[in-house]
Amino acid sequence: MSTILVQVIVGGLLLGAIYALFSSGLTLVWGMMNIVNFAHGDFVMLGMYVAFVVYTLLGAGPLLGAPLAVLVLATLGGVVYFGLIREIMKGPMLAQILGTFGLALLLRYSVFWWFGANFLTLPENIVGGTFDIFGLRIQASRLLAGVVALLVTLGLHLLLTRTSLGSKMLAVAEDSTAAQLMGIRPDTMQAIAWAIAAGATGLAGALIATFFYIVPTVGETLGIVAFVTVSLGGFGSVPGALVAGLLIGVIESLSAYLIGAVYKDIVVYSLFLSFLWFRPQGLMGKT
Amino acid sequence: MRRYLWASVVLALFVAYPLLFASAFQQRLGALVLLYAIAASAWNIVGGYAGQVSVGHVVFFGCGAYAAMGAYAHFGLSPLVGIPAGIVLSVAIAAIIGVPTLRLSGHYFSMATIAVAELVRLIVTNTNYLGAAVGLSGPTVPRNVLDLSFISALPYYYLFLAVLSITLGITWWMANSRMGFYLRAIKDSERAARSLGAPASRTKLYAFMLSAGLTSVAGALYAMMFGFVDPESGLGILISVKILIMAALGGAGLLFGPLVGAAILVPLEEISNNMLGGKGAGLTFVVYGAIIVLIARFQPGGILTLIKRLWAKHSKASDPGVAAGATHAP
Numbered sequence: 001m002s003t004i005l006v007q008v009i010v011g012g013l014l015l016g017a018i019y020a021l022f023s024s025g026l027t028l029v030w031g032m033m034n035i036v037n038f039a040h041g042d043f044v045m046l047g048m049y050v051a052f053v054v055y056t057l058l059g060a061g062p063l064l065g066a067p068l069a070v071l072v073l074a075t076l077g078g079v080v081y082f083g084l085i086r087e088i089m090k091g092p093m094l095a096q097i098l099g100t101f102g103l104a105l106l107l108r109y110s111v112f113w114w115f116g117a118n119f120l121t122l123p124e125n126i127v128g129g130t131f132d133i134f135g136l137r138i139q140a141s142r143l144l145a146g147v148v149a150l151l152v153t154l155g156l157h158l159l160l161t162r163t164s165l166g167s168k169m170l171a172v173a174e175d176s177t178a179a180q181l182m183g184i185r186p187d188t189m190q191a192i193a194w195a196i197a198a199g200a201t202g203l204a205g206a207l208i209a210t211f212f213y214i215v216p217t218v219g220e221t222l223g224i225v226a227f228v229t230v231s232l233g234g235f236g237s238v239p240g241a242l243v244a245g246l247l248i249g250v251i252e253s254l255s256a257y258l259i260g261a262v263y264k265d266i267v268v269y270s271l272f273l274s275f276l277w278f279r280p281q282g283l284m285g286k287t
Numbered sequence: 288m289r290r291y292l293w294a295s296v297v298l299a300l301f302v303a304y305p306l307l308f309a310s311a312f313q314q315r316l317g318a319l320v321l322l323y324a325i326a327a328s329a330w331n332i333v334g335g336y337a338g339q340v341s342v343g344h345v346v347f348f349g350c351g352a353y354a355a356m357g358a359y360a361h362f363g364l365s366p367l368v369g370i371p372a373g374i375v376l377s378v379a380i381a382a383i384i385g386v387p388t389l390r391l392s393g394h395y396f397s398m399a400t401i402a403v404a405e406l407v408r409l410i411v412t413n414t415n416y417l418g419a420a421v422g423l424s425g426p427t428v429p430r431n432v433l434d435l436s437f438i439s440a441l442p443y444y445y446l447f448l449a450v451l452s453i454t455l456g457i458t459w460w461m462a463n464s465r466m467g468f469y470l471r472a473i474k475d476s477e478r479a480a481r482s483l484g485a486p487a488s489r490t491k492l493y494a495f496m497l498s499a500g501l502t503s504v505a506g507a508l509y510a511m512m513f514g515f516v517d518p519e520s521g522l523g524i525l526i527s528v529k530i531l532i533m534a535a536l537g538g539a540g541l542l543f544g545p546l547v548g549a550a551i552l553v554p555l556e557e558i559s560n561n562m563l564g565g566k567g568a569g570l571t572f573v574v575y576g577a578i579i580v581l582i583a584r585f586q587p588g589g590i591l592t593l594i595k596r597l598w599a600k601h602s603k604a605s606d607p608g609v610a611a612g613a614t615h616a617p
């Protein structure tokens with residue numbers, strides 16, 4: 001294998017780790033409450049803009065931008081849960097889909113209205129230069145983003161499987177009435193799940209902003225990426241989202257390199273649709 | 288009897304509108320309201336009656352628009368010739384999306400429609416035969432009346448009125464046929480409907496295909512009126528948004544809901560665009576987003592359901608017998 005091909009694959013894995021991070025938020029909420037957040041990609045977009053604002057106002061990089069983005073988005077997640085999700089969950093399917101879809105538009109075009117449609121970027125050297133590892137040239141920003149995203153996704157998995165909070169959340173996902181009888185408040189757990197899911201998108205947004213273009217409509221593309229990742233990995237499964245996210249990152253990078261950059265989304269979307277036909281439960285999901 | 292009287296009065300008002308409000312702006316506005324009402328009514332068949340929320344309906348709209356313009360640009364034919372091709376293509380795409388997803392929960396369907404709409408937009412943007420990013424144009428100078436290229440909006444107004452009447456007629460017929468009863472049963476409880484032998488997946492699929500075909504007609508009419516189509520105007524996600532919000536605001540699953548929604552939102556958008564210019568485009572969609580959230584949160588049945596409920600409450604006070612039949616809880 002040529003060095004350049006390895007470099008493309010490594011780049012894909014690093015990007016895929018970020019896909020895995022924000023998709024695990026979507027899969028958590030979906031698996032727990034059976035509701036799809038159509039604004040998920042736009043949450044990531046907000047995280048990117050938080051990082052951008054932190055840089056322009058304070059001149060600070062992701063070291064400050066990322067925690068702040070997590071804080072802002074986690075708060076937003078909680079607010080959205082109590083203000084909107086809790087009510088529309090009782091309503092018909094139409095209300096559930098319209099509610100989060102409307103939220104997506106509201107966020108996307110508020111940002112559009114405020115910041116304009118221009119492509120913004122953070123300075124290229126905000127994290128540091130470029131490394132040479134075994135002959136591979138890797139941008140420090142991508143390396144940092146990929147590694148942090150990978151660690152946090154794994155941490156999220158451990159949180160869900162190894163802590164009492166995680167067990168409580170899984171109990172609510174399994175049967176919220178039974179969980180309530182055991183003294184767990186489903187409402188609190190679901191709000192925490194929304195805060196965690198949104199916080200994960202905030203972190204992913206702040207990380208990806210260090211090397212990605214920042215534009216209000218980026219959430220649309222990233223939202224579809226999250227859907228693809230979750231449906232590929234199986235609903236409610238964080239490890240599934242991790243594997244699927246890495247896979248999609250690599251597939252995207254390879255198709256951009258081998259076929260052409262404009263075709264990478266076409267390849268990913270087609271993959272998603274063929275999965276719906278042949279294996280709707282995902283790679284690792286149960287039937 | 289009184290119902291038919293009301294219907295005739297409303298129809299007469301629609302026929303008379305462009306004669307009473309004869310300025311070019313008003314006639315164009317009227318035509319646009321009817322055009323979006325056609326698209327939103329078509330969406331209503333699958334989104335309202337079948338309860339399957341398509342957020343990628345623009346793909347059918349685009350099929351119609353591109354077929355109509357393609358017929359002229361590539362074969363020198365009247366854009367009208369493209370309409371059947373657009374319908375066939377739309378129905379085929381609807382089947383491709385619908386067959387796998389309508390067996391699953393409604394979320395899959397919504398996600399798949401978004402993905403297909405984006406996929407088609409990306410493919411068309413990179414296909415030279417379809418004009419890539421520039422799009423396709425219709426006849427600049429009409430050769431004969433069949434090119435349906437007019438300077439005034441008046442002929443379009445009556446054409447759209449006729450097509451809207453047909454669309455609503457089909458919807459009404461469907462709602463009162465066996466299919467309509469199946470759809471209502473499925474919407475109430477799919478499991479119960481299935482256990483009683485209603486073919487749930489197939490009925491939803493038929494509704495989706497019917498809706499797709501009608502939406503493509505709306506797309507073709509749109510392209511004829513504007514004389515061109517490009518990926519933004521024919522396949523942009525915001526067209527889906529407009530179609531969906533009009534139906535939901537007016538009342539999804541009600542015959543006249545989409546028309547009411549279009550009659551409110553189209554003038555609102557035209558006026559805000561005129562007043563705010565290009566900067567207004569973003570703000571318009573902020574407002575749209577807020578409206579959608581508020582409908583979902585407080586009134587999922589839309590304005591017509593609200594009016595019906597208030598009306599039933601009002602008439603209940605005077606005549607309890609009539610009100611019982613007229614109430615339809617959201």
